[in-house]
Amino acid sequence: MAEFVMPKLGADMSAGKLIAWRKKPGEFIKRGEIIADVETDKADIEVEVFTSGVIEKYLARPGDKVPIGTVLAIIREEGEPLAAAPSEIRAAAPRPTEVSPPGRQLTSAARGDAARLRISPAAKKLASELGVDPSTVTGTGPAGRITRQDVERAAAAESAQPSEPELAIGRQTRMRQAIAAAMARSKREIPHYYLSTTIDMSRAMQWLAEENLKRPVERRLLYGVLLVKAVALALREAPELNSIWMDERATPMPEINVGVAISLRGGGLIAPALHNTDRQSIDELMKNFLDLVKRARAGTLRSSEISDPTITVTSLGEQGVETVFGIIYPPQVALVGFGKVVARPWSEGGQIVSRAVVNATLSGDHRVSDGHTGALFLAAVGRLLQEPDAL
Amino acid sequence: MTRDQIKAIVQRVLGNIAPEADMSQIEPHAPLRDQLDIDSMDFLNFAIGLHKELNVEIPEASYPELATLNGCIEYLTSALEAVKAKERVTLESP
Numbered sequence: 123m124a125e126f127v128m129p130k131l132g133a134d135m136s137a138g139k140l141i142a143w144r145k146k147p148g149e150f151i152k153r154g155e156i157i158a159d160v161e162t163d164k165a166d167i168e169v170e171v172f173t174s175g176v177i178e179k180y181l182a183r184p185g186d187k188v189p190i191g192t193v194l195a196i197i198r199e200e201g202e203p204l205a206a207a208p209s210e211i212r213a214a215a216p217r218p219t220e221v222s223p224p225g226r227q228l229t230s231a232a233r234g235d236a237a238r239l240r241i242s243p244a245a246k247k248l249a250s251e252l253g254v255d256p257s258t259v260t261g262t263g264p265a266g267r268i269t270r271q272d273v274e275r276a277a278a279a280e281s282a283q284p285s286e287p288e289l290a291i292g293r294q295t296r297m298r299q300a301i302a303a304a305m306a307r308s309k310r311e312i313p314h315y316y317l318s319t320t321i322d323m324s325r326a327m328q329w330l331a332e333e334n335l336k337r338p339v340e341r342r343l344l345y346g347v348l349l350v351k352a353v354a355l356a357l358r359e360a361p362e363l364n365s366i367w368m369d370e371r372a373t374p375m376p377e378i379n380v381g382v383a384i385s386l387r388g389g390g391l392i393a394p395a396l397h398n399t400d401r402q403s404i405d406e407l408m409k410n411f412l413d414l415v416k417r418a419r420a421g422t423l424r425s426s427e428i429s430d431p432t433i434t435v436t437s438l439g440e441q442g443v444e445t446v447f448g449i450i451y452p453p454q455v456a457l458v459g460f461g462k463v464v465a466r467p468w469s470e471g472g473q474i475v476s477r478a479v480v481n482a483t484l485s486g487d488h489r490v491s492d493g494h495t496g497a498l499f500l501a502a503v504g505r506l507l508q509e510p511d512a513l
Numbered sequence: 514m515t516r517d518q519i520k521a522i523v524q525r526v527l528g529n530i531a532p533e534a535d536m537s538q539i540e541p542h543a544p545l546r547d548q549l550d551i552d553s554m555d556f557l558n559f560a561i562g563l564h565k566e567l568n569v570e571i572p573e574a575s576y577p578e579l580a581t582l583n584g585c586i587e588y589l590t591s592a593l594e595a596v597k598a599k600e601r602v603t604l605e606s607p
Contacts, residue, residue, distance in 0.1 A: 331573070335572070335573070338564075338570070339557075339561050339570065340564070342573065344553050344554060344557060345553075346553070346554075385552075387533055387550070388533060411554075412554065412558070416558075440552045440553060
């Protein structure tokens with residue numbers, strides 16, 4: 123039997139509210155299909171399953187607000203014998219869970235030995251700061267050792283207890299709180315370093331203008347897509363930056379899923395993934411980017427789009443900003459910012475000429491990469507943008 | 514098509530992009546980007562929406578002419594008249 127749990131869709135999520143089930147108990151569900159709609163502080167998300175099988179039973183009802191890791195449904199995987207008549211049952215049991223790393227959904231965690239409390243000094247200190255009793259925390263580290271992440275989860279779960287009266291807080295406020303939690307954690311835990319470079323965009327902008335002249339309006343490209351593709355391809359040369367930081371170590375991710383920061387109308391932002399960004403053509407990326415922005419603003423993103431980004435790209439040039447110094451979104455380890463494309467004097471072959479340029483910035487996690495790697499990465503982004511037709 | 518009809522279509526397409534905005538409050542001479550906080554992707558969707566509604570192709574080079582509500586009405590009125598004139602020529606040619 124497989125357990126479907128409330129996924130953790132980003133560092134700033136501690137609980138989610140089940141809006142609706144998409145299937146009935148007894149129905150077959152295929153890997154990748156939407157099983158439920160879940161409300162988070164940032165958006166309503168369509169949650170996919172990562173196993174195929176028959177829905178044996180549901181453990182939560184629409185309207186229930188449950189902590190991340192809570193088992194919501196039992197799925198009888200293909201080939202498993204029938205256990206009992208499919209049914210809906212009432213109690214939803216919280217389970218400890220890891221932050222769902224990009225591309226997979228964890229359903230269980232190692233249990234520690236309650237008699238011998240294994241806890242790292244850092245986790246112990248954090249538990250004290252957050253008012254969490256370590257004896258109530260389930261350790262997921264080696265031999266059940268309690269980690270800082272376990273303590274954070276326990277604190278988050280406590281604050282998300284469904285028995286507490288839910289305050290009538292608006293989506294905007296909750297979104298600000300979610301962003302505050304993620305960004306405060308980032309600034310507290312991630313030793314950021316920042317690098318900036320100026321990239322000649324003349325060829326890219328010229329190529330774009332010529333391309334768009336040939337295209338009907340529905341197939342036109344935006345320059346942001348060139349930036350996203352260039353970042354994705356450059357990550358192949360700097361895989362350290364396409365990693366996640368979990369359990370005190372970096373894990374390089376096999377896929378390059380660029381998260382694109384999208385400002386939401388009415389305030390706030392969300393950065394869903396363009397899956398396999400490096401392998402998509404510019405036309406595919408543009409089509410998917412348009413669709414992603416539309417769905418982000420309509421509140422119909424999928425859970426994998428929220429949990430899978432391996433790096434974030436943000437562009438604030440349209441607001442007149444020339445340089446972006448971004449805050450990394452954990453567990454990611456890098457963020458790339460782009461400013462406004464502006465005309466600047468540029469030295470070329472001993473001549474001063476006017477060029478369209480953009481400032482590209484890298485915010486890097488110094489636990490995972492060094493400035494040298496970051497510099498090579500930014501140089502690769504600049505180099506790739508000089509050959510836009512090859513992107 | 515009258516200017517009022519074109520205005521209604523422009524407002525409807527904009528309403529799909531900025532559903533929270535009150536279209537009756539749009540200042541006709543002020544930039545739409547500032548009033549509705551729209552970015553280049555919104556603007557592309559605006560151009561796509563107008564194309565679908567009016568079957569008018571809007572080249573990128575003409576985007577600045579669509580910066581305000583009145584600019585949109587002027588541009589689209591001329592574009593629709595040009596389409597009509599072209600159709601007339603085609604019909605009249607032997």
